[in-house]
Amino acid sequence: MGQAAYAQPKTPKVCYEIFVRSFADSNGDGLGDLNGITAKLDYLKNLGVDALWLTPISKSPSYHKYDVVDYKSIDPEYGTLEDYKRLIQEAHKRGILVFKDFVINHSSSEHPWFVSAKSAKTSPYRNYYNWLPPKTIDSLGIATREAAGGSWELTPWHFANKGDDEKYYGLFTGMMPDLNYDNPQLRKEIYEIGKWWLRDIGVDGFRLDAAKHIYPDWEAPKSHAFWQEFYKEMASVKPEVYLIGEVWTTPDKVAPYFKGLPANFNIDAHLKLHDILKTGNEHGFVKKLISDYKTYAAANPNFIDAPILSNHDGTRIGTVIGGDINKMKAAANLLLTLPGEPYLYYGEEIGMLGEKPDEFLREPFLWTAQATDKSRPTWEKPRFSTDQTVRPLSVQQADPNSLYNHYKKLIAFRKSQPALVQVTPVNLEESGIDQDGILSFIRPHQQGNLVVIQNLTGEMKTIPFSSTTKSYKKVLFRTNSANVVNGALQLGAYGMAVLAK
Numbered sequence: 001m002g003q004a005a006y007a008q009p010k011t012p013k014v015c016y017e018i019f020v021r022s023f024a025d026s027n028g029d030g031l032g033d034l035n036g037i038t039a040k041l042d043y044l045k046n047l048g049v050d051a052l053w054l055t056p057i058s059k060s061p062s063y064h065k066y067d068v069v070d071y072k073s074i075d076p077e078y079g080t081l082e083d084y085k086r087l088i089q090e091a092h093k094r095g096i097l098v099f100k101d102f103v104i105n106h107s108s109s110e111h112p113w114f115v116s117a118k119s120a121k122t123s124p125y126r127n128y129y130n131w132l133p134p135k136t137i138d139s140l141g142i143a144t145r146e147a148a149g150g151s152w153e154l155t156p157w158h159f160a161n162k163g164d165d166e167k168y169y170g171l172f173t174g175m176m177p178d179l180n181y182d183n184p185q186l187r188k189e190i191y192e193i194g195k196w197w198l199r200d201i202g203v204d205g206f207r208l209d210a211a212k213h214i215y216p217d218w219e220a221p222k223s224h225a226f227w228q229e230f231y232k233e234m235a236s237v238k239p240e241v242y243l244i245g246e247v248w249t250t251p252d253k254v255a256p257y258f259k260g261l262p263a264n265f266n267i268d269a270h271l272k273l274h275d276i277l278k279t280g281n282e283h284g285f286v287k288k289l290i291s292d293y294k295t296y297a298a299a300n301p302n303f304i305d306a307p308i309l310s311n312h313d314g315t316r317i318g319t320v321i322g323g324d325i326n327k328m329k330a331a332a333n334l335l336l337t338l339p340g341e342p343y344l345y346y347g348e349e350i351g352m353l354g355e356k357p358d359e360f361l362r363e364p365f366l367w368t369a370q371a372t373d374k375s376r377p378t379w380e381k382p383r384f385s386t387d388q389t390v391r392p393l394s395v396q397q398a399d400p401n402s403l404y405n406h407y408k409k410l411i412a413f414r415k416s417q418p419a420l421v422q423v424t425p426v427n428l429e430e431s432g433i434d435q436d437g438i439l440s441f442i443r444p445h446q447q448g449n450l451v452v453i454q455n456l457t458g459e460m461k462t463i464p465f466s467s468t469t470k471s472y473k474k475v476l477f478r479t480n481s482a483n484v485v486n487g488a489l490q491l492g493a494y495g496m497a498v499l500a501k
Contacts, residue, residue, distance in 0.1 A: 007239035008302060009262045010204065011423045012050035012097055014336075014411055015343045019055045019312050019362045020078055021063060022377050023346055030378040032364070034079035038087045040375070041094055043393075047349065048411030051097040053207045053244075055312060057084065060108060063379070064312075064358070066209060067108035067176050071193045081201070088202045097204040099242060100197055104190050105210035106176040109160075114177050118160035118168070130169040130180045132157070137167060142216070171213050181214055181226055191233040198238045205242030206234075211261060212247045220253070227260025244306055251292040255299040263304035263341065268292070270308045273334060274320045277327055280456040282439045286430055289338075293426045302424045305340030309348060312362055316345070316354040319384065325351060326494040329406050330454060333479060333496040334439070336410045337452045339426045349407040350393050353384035360384055366392040406479065413477050413498075419445035432466030442468070450476070451499045455491045463489045472499040 024036030034057065044052070056065035059073040074081050088098045107114055117125040137143045137157050144154055157167040158174035170177045181187055197203045208227075215222040227245070234241045245261035247254045251268055258264060269292070272285055296303040309317040309331050321327040328351050335342045346352075347365050354361040363382040367375045370387050396402035414420045419427065420443055429442040437457040443450045451472045455461050465472070465487055473484050480495025491497055 007235070008424070009242040009304070010097060010240050011304065012242075012341060013415055013421050014048050015051040015053060015099075015306070015341055016044060016047075016049040016346065017053045017055070017311055017343055018346045020057055020065075021055075021379060022362050022364045024365065024367070024375045025377045026375075028374075031077055032377040032379075033077070034074070034083040034087050036375060036377075038083075038090050041087075041090055041096065045094045045096060047408055048415065049096060049344075051099060051204070051242075052091065053099045053343065054101060056101045056103055056209075058103075061110055062108075062175075064362075066103050067106070067110075068103050069108045069111045071190075072196060085201060092202075097242065098202075099205045099207050099244070100203045101209060102194065102197070102206040103209045104179065104194075105213050106170065106172065106178045109170075109175045109177055121166075127183045128180055128186045129177050131166040132169075133166055142218075169216075171216075172210070178213070181222075187229075191230070194230070194234055195237045198234060198241060204238075205244070208243060208245045208261065211245035211257060211264075212249055212253075220256075224256040224259060227257060229260070231260045231262070244304075251295055255295045258296055258300035258303040262300070262302070263306050265306045265308055265311075265343070266292075266340065267308070269338075270310070273307075273309065273331070274317070276334075276439065276456065277317075277321050277331055280437050282437075282456070285439060286428070286441045290428055290430065293339075293428065297425070303426070304423055305426060306343055307335055307338050307340050308343045308345070309335050310345050310361075311343070312345070313358070314361065315356070316352055316361060316384075317348060318351045318353045318390075319355050323351075323353060323389070325403055326458070328403055329479060330456065330494045330496070332403070332407055332410055333452075333454055336407075336414050337420060337443070337496070337498065338441075339423070339428050339443070341423055344407075347385065347390075349404050350396055351390055351403045353389060355384070366390055368392050368394040410479075417443075417450060417476075417498075418447045419443040419450045430468075432468035433463060434466075435461070435463055437461060438463055440469075448500055452496065453489060453491060453499070454496045455480075455494055458493045460493060461491050463491060465489065469499075471501050474500045476500050 021032045023032040024040050026033050026035035057074055057078050058068045059070040059075045060067050074084050091098050113125040113128045116123045117129050153172055156169055156171045158170050159167055168177050214226050243261050244263035245257050247257045247264050248267050254264055317331050318328055354363055359380055360383045363385045364377040367373050369392055396404035427444050429444055431440040431442050431451055433440045440453040451469050475482050475497050477498040480492030482495055482497035483490045
């Protein structure tokens with residue numbers, strides 16, 4: 001079953017991930033909350049954001065809330081269901097979609113389902129989870145696993161009680177037992193919950209956490225089939241529902257997920273972008289990306305690629321490239337001119353920094369100088385993004401050369417160009433320009449092709465045009481000095497130029 005049976009999802013041009021606890025505090029308790037986000041919608045609209053992905057907001061014992069104890073709830077730390085409905089309504093008034101982070105690979109070990117399941121083998125919820133005797137686990141060779149993208153848990157089988165003769169499967173941690181989707185009753189219950197959020201609460205779609213892990217890796221085809229069924233069920237109440245998956249693996253293994261998940265994050269490309277920005281070497285990136293797109297299109301011709309620079313699970317791009325604002329601007333240039341629906345991680349637009357442990361990837365947003373910042377959450381003391389290392393938003397808004405204003409101008413330019421905002425079918429061609437320290441590509445479109453040329457170095461570059469690009473002489477957009485002289489482009493340090501015929 002392909003995607004053609006359903007309406008194409010709404011395709012926002014620029015998306016924005018918010019780690020809810022750290023974005024904006026509306027009531028002075030030190031925690032970011034839903035009303036805080038609602039109060040900042042005009043800021044997001046002004047930046048150019050078309051869709052919000054909010055990290056989990058349902059009741060949970062953890063600060064990150066990726067272990068849910070009640071799927072039809074809002075954690076009181078973040079507000080109420082009415083607050084959430086109002087956020088969605090106010091976002092919609094501004095043309096902004098809202099995507100819920102739906103964590104259905106696992107529940108919390110404190111979820112009533114699991115509390116019942118571990119109490120007795122006769123529990124009606126026992127089969128909502130995966131249980132096996134240790135001898136069977138050993139005989140199948142699945143007692144341990146290698147650390148891999150998304151989970152570093154090496155021993156995913158856990159005892160629930162002292163003296164048990166069976167262990168349960170929890171890929172991420174014993175506090176997050178995996179749900180058993182071979183159980184039709186569980187499937188039915190999860191589908192009903194998803195439809196409720198779409199139909200009754202008004203969310204526009206879901207970001208699907210750990211989508212690759214619905215079944216273990218050795219049963220990947222069952223995961224692919226599950227997401228196709230999930231999509232069909234969600235589209236039955238909202239035909240244009242937007243689903244985006246977190247599938248952290250190689251492109252050939254991501255591809256089958258596009259049959260059920262219209263969009264997926266391009267984690268492979270984001271890691272390559274980190275390397276490119278650090279080294280100044282293009283490494284055949286565009287050629288590889290075109291090859292990957294062909295792989296994805298074979299599974300779903302209308303696939304939606306979602307490029308990112310960073311997210312709540314990995315080192316912030318500002319830290320990856322050593323806090324260099326010029327390189328951060330170059331990173332923004334690539335994120336916002338490559339194909340797909342780009343996702344900004346909150347604070348990326350002001351150059352926030354951070355690296356693991358995870359709490360320090362999720363530090364509070366800096367709205368104004370700390371002494372006067374009534375919106376800044378205080379739930380943790382930041383280690384990386386402080387007033388000494390990152391200029392607060394209010395300061396950057398007043399500086400036309402700031403990273404914030406760079407993002408704002410770039411997003412507005414992107415939206416003005418049909419070749420840049422085309423999402424499906426994906427449009428990308430090689431430019432034929434092959435020069436050290438230069439990354440370039442063509443975005444073809446019936447209303448006019450564009451050539452994007454990015455200088456990855458700290459030096460002025462003279463870039464001879466290729467036979468493919470020699471007719472592109474009009475500079476539509478530049479982020480540094482950029483002039484066409486004698487069949488070549490002179491491009492300033494870390495600058496980008498977008499050219500048309």
